[in-house]
Amino acid sequence: MRWQPLYFGSLWANQYSDVMKRQHLPDARGVLQAPPEVGGEYEIPPDFELEVRLERTAMNLLESACNALEQVRLNRPLVHNITNYVVMNFTANALLAVGASPVMAHAREEVEDMVRLAGALIINIGTLSTPWIESMFKAGRAAAASSVPIVLDPVGSGATRFRTETARRMLEELPVSVVRGNASEIISLGGAAGGARGVDSIHSADDARAAAEHLARSSSVVVAVTGVEDLVTDGVRTVRIGNGHALMGRVTGTGCAASALCAAFCAVERDPFTAVTGALLTFGIAGELAAAPGPRPGTFQVLLLDALDEIDRALLTRHARIGV
Amino acid sequence: MRWQPLYFGSLWANQYSDVMKRQHLPDARGVLQAPPEVGGEYEIPPDFELEVRLERTAMNLLESACNALEQVRLNRPLVHNITNYVVMNFTANALLAVGASPVMAHAREEVEDMVRLAGALIINIGTLSTPWIESMFKAGRAAAASSVPIVLDPVGSGATRFRTETARRMLEELPVSVVRGNASEIISLGGAAGGARGVDSIHSADDARAAAEHLARSSSVVVAVTGVEDLVTDGVRTVRIGNGHALMGRVTGTGCAASALCAAFCAVERDPFTAVTGALLTFGIAGELAAAPGPRPGTFQVLLLDALDEIDRALLTRHARIGV
Amino acid sequence: MRWQPLYFGSLWANQYSDVMKRQHLPDARGVLQAPPEVGGEYEIPPDFELEVRLERTAMNLLESACNALEQVRLNRPLVHNITNYVVMNFTANALLAVGASPVMAHAREEVEDMVRLAGALIINIGTLSTPWIESMFKAGRAAAASSVPIVLDPVGSGATRFRTETARRMLEELPVSVVRGNASEIISLGGAAGGARGVDSIHSADDARAAAEHLARSSSVVVAVTGVEDLVTDGVRTVRIGNGHALMGRVTGTGCAASALCAAFCAVERDPFTAVTGALLTFGIAGELAAAPGPRPGTFQVLLLDALDEIDRALLTRHARIGV
Known part of the structure; x- marks a missing residue:
């Protein structure tokens, strides 16, 4: 490819x-x-004709990404997170840094009330357990009823049957708008018999392209595969994002934060394909800005939050790398 | 006002x-x-007479705040936290940085044993669920039996009925010494029909003054409302604290850390009004010190812990802003 | 001594x-x-003869520690963590920084599947509850069946009966390879009637030596007691490690991260005594490197992760302090 x-x-x-x-x-x-x-x-x-058409797509996507980022800053959308214990603090800080307003709530007694206040719901299965699954479905159904977009992060899907089956069931039973995962996770959901090793991917985004496009079509979702390059597809359109930095793989929760950003962008931009592209451009470029001083992983994590606060239309426009 | x-x-x-x-x-x-x-x-x-009396109050409060901070450093009080998943790490580090000794335990099998070892108990409902509520009440009753002061942080009260009702029930059934919240949370507990948006306040501290004073009197607690300005009241005395920095709203868990500091100060200072004033002065000034180099939110979070380690009598005295 | x-x-x-x-x-x-x-x-x-023999031991241990560190970097062992909420993020980042691959999973439905993929299992009882205990035992038995080494961190053992009894039962029922704790925790498990104050130690490593050696022999485990000096014993051999820095006691989760490193080293080095010595040397020296610029606790926590990324054979060899 x-x-x-x-x-x-x-x-x-x-x-x-x-x-x-x-x-x-x-x-x-x-x-x-x-x-x-x-x-x-x-x-x-x-193919010069195709080229021109695709260039227009890239220009439009970037322009929409900039608009969506500015809308996040302006509207401070409330993002309801049902996520894993490991990344809760970092995810909340990433959302705050980019300009959104995070809330975490998982009790079955209140998830429906909370999601109705939210602009988007992110469900992340990173430290899954049975009582949480019940709440995730409850929140998902309430989100559907209130037209709140749902982003699914199938952390570790493919690593254990419990995770794979839970993620698949969510895709079947809930009107998920976006699935964001690494290559192994997406292959486990949309591809032939895949495989994973814990929560880290053993596949590249390229391996996952066919699986992602299949999953997007069969489940009517936008699928984002993040890795060295990111890939976003709705089954018809597919774009690649060349931004990001290897240090993002050395800090826990960067994938989860990317998913949370997808949710924040979905709260302000109706087209999930555009929203996800905007969120991943923003996150990838923030990663590059944070990596610029050559930090080690501890410092990088801190600078990544700083960069999410700093990033704006000018930085997006200067650094974006979109391709097909 | x-x-x-x-x-x-x-x-x-x-x-x-x-x-x-x-x-x-x-x-x-x-x-x-x-x-x-x-x-x-x-x-x-x-009113010159009143002025002089209030000035004396401010001087006394500041002196007591300095003494309490030094007592925290000297005695390293054990603070038992039953708090939310999002902020546990940051809260523990904030308590360690200021000189206290944090412990987190929530199992109904051990909360009573743990709270008896502690100098104070902080109950924070930020990621509430039914099994945790049971433990919070168990710990609260054991704290009461051992005269361990209880601080309540009603995170998100007003946003869902589950949180509002749980917080109200705690105020009714437990001898809470201090409630610390943002304006929306305090209004939901002490005011007319309020409202909240997730866990972030949509009201100013001024809006909450009447609610805070009413709550303080009706529940016999010291109420602290934090925001651009902080307000501390026992229903009779009310002071305002002008310290703090806007960046504190861009990092998750700063409110929760402020509550944890209130608990640490309550462990060494018998008068909760004085303890809370001292804790919020300390935390607000630490925020100003951390913000002084003009950091973005990621770096600010790190510097805030550094500032909690650095702060002392001289810095408190130089920067405190107390008013009525 | x-x-x-x-x-x-x-x-x-x-x-x-x-x-x-x-x-x-x-x-x-x-x-x-x-x-x-x-x-x-x-x-x-x-005793010159003994001296020479011990020097050889120290040289061998250091050489093995360097080899183990390089194996961790090369093999990126998957470390399955069932740990406490407070430290999950920092532990995952510490494992990533040193070169390992962390995964956190606690649901009884999947712990057996997950631990079979792992190179080591770390069980940490810092925020214990009954459902988690069930999963810890399930994971432990599956680890035993697959010859995956188990590291136990008995956080707060001695502080409450619930923790002490759970830790003791794990030592009885699971083939634990390594126990890493502070002096109070080890004394509660291997000594006469001890005592603890929350999760922080009130004993020195020296106090714990007899308890550690007794525990190592009676439970056939390698015991590590960390503190100002660290002590590692298998009941026959005992070494001390003089590395580390006082700031490590001012950041939550440093003990837990040390245990997680022990697990990562056990995944690549068959002899747990050697693995633990290597892990604690690595962690202690990383602490010294992080403390070198004279940071306060917030900055120190960040630099500690950077140092775990930086540390290598040359730094280990230059800074190691091993004794008996």
Whole structure:
């Protein structure tokens, strides 16, 4: 599968094509040298018409991502989290840093009341247990009744049958809008017999593309696979996001925080595909900003929260890397 | 309601009045310009006698706050926390940083044993569930039997009936010494039909003053309302604390940490009104110290713990802002 | 009990003896002055033969510790944590920082599946409750069946009967490889009637030596007592580790993280005595590295994770302090 970049920070994809076509010739290996302000090298687009259409998609997505981020800041959507014990603090702080308002509540006595106040519900199965499953379904049904979008983070799906089956049942019984997982988790839900190793992925996002597109179509959800590159698909449209940093895999809860951001963006942007793309661009670029000083993992975790506070339209536009 | 400052860091309120009366005249709008080392402008005290009495109160409170902080450092009181999952780590670290010794235990099999070892009990309903409620009441009754002071943090009271009713029942059935909440939470307990939005307040401390004073009298508790300004009342005495920083609202668990500090101070200072004033002065000034380098929220959370370790009599005295 | 140093960072113990014997004479008090690159002063070894044997032990242990650390980095062992709510995030990040792969799962429906995927199981009773105890035993029995080593952290044993009895029952019914606790916790399990105050120790590691050795022999486990100095014993061999820093007692969860590191090292090193010594050397030296800039507790917690990422063979060899 070819990674076709459509947008590289601060230079629009269509300008970029123009610039490249004007200034650069294919080299001996048949690839275009990117201009110095972009870096790297890329194949010549085989289909100019398609290229232009996709460039427009990338431009629109980025513009919508910027708008959604600004709406989060403006509206401070309440995000109801039913999530795992490990990441609760970091998730709440990530949501606060980006501008949303987190609440955590899991008692069956109150989840319905709480979710009705919320702009989105995130269900994360990272430290699952039977009483919590009951509450997750209760909250999910109440969310559905109130048209509150639901994001599912199937942490560790594929690692144990308990998690895989619970995640599958949620996809069947609840009108989930978005599923965000790593490659192993998505393969366990949408692919052939997969496999996982604890909660960390043993697959790349590319491995998961077919599974993600299948899952998106069969369950009518937007699927996001995060990893070295992220992939977002609704089964028809698929985009890739080239932002992020390896240090994000060295801090617990970055995937869970990405899911929580998806929920915050879904609370302010009706199209989940657009919302998720915006959330993952925001999170990936925040990761790059946090990694810029070359920190080790402890410091990186702190700087990641700072970057979620700092990020804005200008930083999104300068650093976004969207492709197909 | 008028914010009447009584003490501005390092300048005693009565000296301040003298300084102002000597050096400043009311301006065209009928207000006094504060001397440059204080800043701001204030109305002329309408009642000099009352003023002097209140100044003495402020001086006494600050002196007692300093003493209580030093007692916490000296005695390392064990604070038994039954609190919410989101903030457990940060609360424990805040208590350790200020000099106390935290313990978290919630099993009905052991809460009674644990609370008997403790200097204070903090009950926080942030991620409430039925089994935990049973343990909270068990711990509360054992605390009462052993004269261990109880601090209640009614997180999210007003947002769901489950939380509001649980908090009310605790106030009825347990000899709670202190309730610390944001304005919405306090209004839900002591006021007319209030309202909340998740766990973040939609009211100011001023809105909550009547509710707080009513709650204090009807439940015989000291009530603390924290926000841009903090308010502490026992129903007869009411003081305001002007310390703190907006970044405290951008980090999860700062309110919960403030409640935990109230418990630590109650463990070493018999008068809960004095203890709470001391705890909130300490926490608010720590927030200001942490915010001084202009950090973003991730870094601020770290520096807040550092500041709780650093704060001492001199810093309290220099920065305290007490008023009525 | 004499603290007989065998190895002082970057200078082998036997070289050190040579250096001392060549260059230094006992002073008036009958002690040897250490050479300047070592510092301090030490008694003349009373038994040269024993000394040489012990030096070899220290050298072997350090070499094995370095190898184990490198194996953790290379193999990224999956560590299954059933631990307390307070420290889950910090423990997961400590394991990630040192190079291992953490997973947290506690549901009785899945603990057996999860532990079979793991290289080691850590059971930590810090926020114990009845349903979790059931899962801990289930996971422990499945670990035993799959020869997955079990590390027990008896947090707060001695403080309440519930904790003491649960920890004792685990030692009786599960083939635990390692117990890591503070002095009070170990005394409560292996000694005469002890006592604790919450979850913080009121005893020194020296007080706990007899209890630790007795516990190691009676339960066939390796016992680690951490404190100002750490002690590791299998009932026959006992070593002390002189690394660490006082700030580690000012951050919650450092003991729990040390236990989790013991589990990670047990996953790659078959001899638990060697694994635990390696883990505690690594953790203690990481603490020293983190404390070097003179941070306060909030910053220290962040730097401790950074140091766990940074530490390697060279740093271990330079800073290790092993003695008997």
